[in-house]
Amino acid sequence: MTAAEVVRRRRPVVITGLIVASVSLLSVPAASALGIDASDDAVTRLRIAADIVFSAGAAIALALVARRRHGTDRAVWGLLAAGCGAWCLGSVLWASYLARGAELPVPSPADAAYLVLPLAWTAAGVVGGARRQRDRPGRPRAIDLIDSAIVGLSLLVILWVVAFHAGSIDAGDTATLVTMIYPIGAAVAATLLTRSLAGDTADRRAFTLVVAGVTAYTIGDIGFLVATRTWAISDAVPTLVDTGWIVGFTLLAGAAWVAWPGPEAPLPRTRRTRSGLLAVGLASAAAVVALVDLTQDDGTTWTTSTLVAVMILLLTRQSLTLAENRRLSRDLVDRIGALAHRADHDELTALANRSHLKERLQAVIHRSDPATPGAVMFLDIDMLKPVNDSLGHDRGDELIRTVAGRLRDRFGDDVVRFGGDEFVVILRGRPSIEAILADAEEMARDMRRPYRSGGITLAPSTSVGVAVVEADATPDELLRRADTALYHAKDTGRGRAALYDASMDAVSARRLRIAPELRRAVDDDELELHYQPIVHLATGRIQRVEALLRWRHPEKGILTPDRFLPEADALGLLPEIGRRSLLEGTGRIAEVNRRNPDRAVQIAVNLSASELGTDILLGVDEALATSGLEPAMLVLEITEDVIVDESVRRTLAELRSRGVTIAIDDFGTGNSSLRQLGDYPASVLKIDRSFVDGIDGDEDRLIVRAVIDLAAELDLITIGEGVETAEQAELLAAMGCVHGQGWLFDRAVPFETLERRWLQGPPSTARALRALGRGGAGSAGADTGLDPTGSAGSPSIRSTVPETVRTAD
Numbered sequence: 001m002t003a004a005e006v007v008r009r010r011r012p013v014v015i016t017g018l019i020v021a022s023v024s025l026l027s028v029p030a031a032s033a034l035g036i037d038a039s040d041d042a043v044t045r046l047r048i049a050a051d052i053v054f055s056a057g058a059a060i061a062l063a064l065v066a067r068r069r070h071g072t073d074r075a076v077w078g079l080l081a082a083g084c085g086a087w088c089l090g091s092v093l094w095a096s097y098l099a100r101g102a103e104l105p106v107p108s109p110a111d112a113a114y115l116v117l118p119l120a121w122t123a124a125g126v127v128g129g130a131r132r133q134r135d136r137p138g139r140p141r142a143i144d145l146i147d148s149a150i151v152g153l154s155l156l157v158i159l160w161v162v163a164f165h166a167g168s169i170d171a172g173d174t175a176t177l178v179t180m181i182y183p184i185g186a187a188v189a190a191t192l193l194t195r196s197l198a199g200d201t202a203d204r205r206a207f208t209l210v211v212a213g214v215t216a217y218t219i220g221d222i223g224f225l226v227a228t229r230t231w232a233i234s235d236a237v238p239t240l241v242d243t244g245w246i247v248g249f250t251l252l253a254g255a256a257w258v259a260w261p262g263p264e265a266p267l268p269r270t271r272r273t274r275s276g277l278l279a280v281g282l283a284s285a286a287a288v289v290a291l292v293d294l295t296q297d298d299g300t301t302w303t304t305s306t307l308v309a310v311m312i313l314l315l316t317r318q319s320l321t322l323a324e325n326r327r328l329s330r331d332l333v334d335r336i337g338a339l340a341h342r343a344d345h346d347e348l349t350a351l352a353n354r355s356h357l358k359e360r361l362q363a364v365i366h367r368s369d370p371a372t373p374g375a376v377m378f379l380d381i382d383m384l385k386p387v388n389d390s391l392g393h394d395r396g397d398e399l400i401r402t403v404a405g406r407l408r409d410r411f412g413d414d415v416v417r418f419g420g421d422e423f424v425v426i427l428r429g430r431p432s433i434e435a436i437l438a439d440a441e442e443m444a445r446d447m448r449r450p451y452r453s454g455g456i457t458l459a460p461s462t463s464v465g466v467a468v469v470e471a472d473a474t475p476d477e478l479l480r481r482a483d484t485a486l487y488h489a490k491d492t493g494r495g496r497a498a499l500y501d502a503s504m505d506a507v508s509a510r511r512l513r514i515a516p517e518l519r520r521a522v523d524d525d526e527l528e529l530h531y532q533p534i535v536h537l538a539t540g541r542i543q544r545v546e547a548l549l550r551w552r553h554p555e556k557g558i559l560t561p562d563r564f565l566p567e568a569d570a571l572g573l574l575p576e577i578g579r580r581s582l583l584e585g586t587g588r589i590a591e592v593n594r595r596n597p598d599r600a601v602q603i604a605v606n607l608s609a610s611e612l613g614t615d616i617l618l619g620v621d622e623a624l625a626t627s628g629l630e631p632a633m634l635v636l637e638i639t640e641d642v643i644v645d646e647s648v649r650r651t652l653a654e655l656r657s658r659g660v661t662i663a664i665d666d667f668g669t670g671n672s673s674l675r676q677l678g679d680y681p682a683s684v685l686k687i688d689r690s691f692v693d694g695i696d697g698d699e700d701r702l703i704v705r706a707v708i709d710l711a712a713e714l715d716l717i718t719i720g721e722g723v724e725t726a727e728q729a730e731l732l733a734a735m736g737c738v739h740g741q742g743w744l745f746d747r748a749v750p751f752e753t754l755e756r757r758w759l760q761g762p763p764s765t766a767r768a769l770r771a772l773g774r775g776g777a778g779s780a781g782a783d784t785g786l787d788p789t790g791s792a793g794s795p796s797i798r799s800t801v802p803e804t805v806r807t808a809d
Helices: 003-033 040-068 071-100 109-135 141-166 174-197 204-230 239-259 276-294 302-344 354-366 384-391 393-414 433-447 475-491 503-523 565-570 574-595 614-627 646-657 674-679 689-693 698-713 726-735 751-758 762-771
Strands: 375-381 415-419 422-427 451-453 456-458 462-468 497-499 527-536 542-553 557-559 602-606 634-639 661-667 684-687 717-720
Touching (some): 040 071, 141 302, 174 204, 302 354, 354 475, 375 393, 375 475, 393 415, 393 422, 393 433, 433 497, 456 646, 462 475, 503 542, 503 565, 542 574, 574 602, 574 614, 614 634, 646 661, 684 698, 689 698, 717 726
Parallel strands (some): 542 602, 602 634
Antiparallel strands (some): 375 422, 375 462, 451 456, 527 542, 542 557
């Protein structure tokens, strides 16, 4: 229920209360003016009937609301209803005495019923106070109870002195004492309800009417005491007195009507109520009245003791208030400290954030000494996205916290979380630049220690850029240099450290220049795939082709991946480039396989670390569904460094479950050992060209043989990369290598050329055998697509093409 709806429901209640008050006040004068019987007996009967009707209506309405509520809400509304119901019963008993003409004893059964009302309402205030303490802890409940006692005792003193002196009432008058209990109890209940319920609770607008109703009822009780005991007015209750009662019950019934739809949405506390002013004000008034009473010869001595009790309660309240203020002051100081800490520290890792990083760097620059240089390390967590995508962001956050904890353990308070998966470490007073780089490299190695998380093994990997502090450098310049070195570390393989030097700026400048061109190239489809055949060394059959990316630059011609792929990775373009490569490559080969099902070939597509996540699963599903290619005919190539932890393995396992083949590309160039080969979720192993290059030497030959033998034991298909001579091909075949790929057969060529040369069945096999020196005279010659200066049996000719992880040609 919205606040506007509550206001619309509350407005008719207020109007109704005003109408009831007007009718009550004007009924007797109007009856007299109209000649209707307005005798005391008639007015008394009419008033008692109105009291019964209005109190019963309020009791029923409040009880109905209590039935719809639960817990303490039900108790509060139920106690309010019980008070109204008891008061209705008292009025019925009083009416029965008047109907019989019997004298009403003091105290009477009616008084017992009437006294239930202040007790029940006081209990409602206590229960409501307990709920407020539970929902909004902090303020001592004792203060509310003390304020209520102060109000009650102060009102007792004031009313007694007024009754005693103004009405000349005997101090032992039981009837006066009983009558005095009603307004005192109602005032105590009103104080508790005001303090406990009328603040910022969910029923705040309904309880505003409750407090207004209780206050109106209390005014009626005070009027009843003054009217019947002080001025000795007849038993017919004055119009003003009954008006307070019936208006009070009207407002209580209206409160129930407002609360009927259910609680409102709680609002945050915006201000502190000053309800203690009522207690202090009444206590002051009571003190004045009591002092006046003591100056009279016939003053009552018990008022002095009551006043002393009020003063003791005020002092106790003040002590509790001071204690609360001290606690609030401590809480305020703690919160200010917590806010300051939160402003300066990262919430996830509890490390310092970047808010004061520049000031700290400026201090390091100011104290820099070439004899004991300092440095700034810029770190980035490799492969965080695959962890988030495959294992969830909770595991990704845990990975960030693990890296942060290891950095804190090693470097203390000199670690700053720069943002996301980036950290900055300040190194001070190292013995040399070499020691700085050694620290960075040791830290990068230490980060690779695996840890267990919920039954899953994760191995963090960080790339590190290092910039040495120089006296003429600015904080921004230091961060830029460290960031430049970080990108250099990523470009050279991730999980390692790089020290900044000025030559890296040229790479950064080139990256800035090429960025808009590369984005345009993606938008304008300037990137295209070239294809290189993979030959079965024993038979010469073409069973696989690899798709390799090229950029057909409008001014610079065909560019190989090493000219643009790192920049594409830095710009976050690789996922989209990879998705398009998958769509094109699978579409091309699927069409070939449909035409020649007996000569079906596999298509191999490279994946980078940036592409491994849920996006690759969606991309593979899209490519297979769009092309219709059999999943077994798709090979996804990844480097061994990409398989760093369980998150990547899980993604690869998902791909294998779809029937896709996984190949380890460039094996032998990463940080893995042969004993880890069996742990890789792959079925194809590609031996890096650097080993094939040196296969005629004893050392590399032993390495290649060991890899091929182990792969055979693990049922892994082997492919030798960078095969450029028939002698290399023969040595690989003799060792048991299954496939060969390289310029001996062909470089990467457009698809039309690939199809014409290598996807023609027996003619293509004969071409491969000629390249291997087994198909008759000579080699494939110029028809193989080699440079005029090269031949199948010539020395290495790939030196004219930049080496790249993505390029197998």
